[in-house]
Amino acid sequence: MLTLDFHPTGRHFLQIPGPSPVPDRILRAMSLPTIDHRGPEFGVLGLRVLKGIQQIFQTKQPVVIYPASGTGAGKPRWSTR
Secondary structure, eight states: OOOTTOOOSSOOEEOSSSOEEOOHHHHHHHTSOOOOTTSHHHHHHHHHHHHHHHHHHTOSSOOOOOOOOTTTTSOOTTOOO
16 A cells, blocks of 8 residues: 655655755645645635736636646637638
8 A cells, every 4th residue: 555644765856857956845835635626725725826817817807727638628629610
């Protein structure tokens, strides 16, 4: 069985394009349990992210996040255009 709380000894490095040193605060954040994507905490986080994206793109219009693979939002095959 895989043990998820095991951390190899020594300094950890991110290997893309790397090696790149990973700050301790990032390593600590990565060791925290993930939040439930169906729970209220995730909903609050999602709304904060959407507001932040509006600021990044400098829009007052709603922003939509479309989760899919790289071609998920591409032109459908049945399109006549």
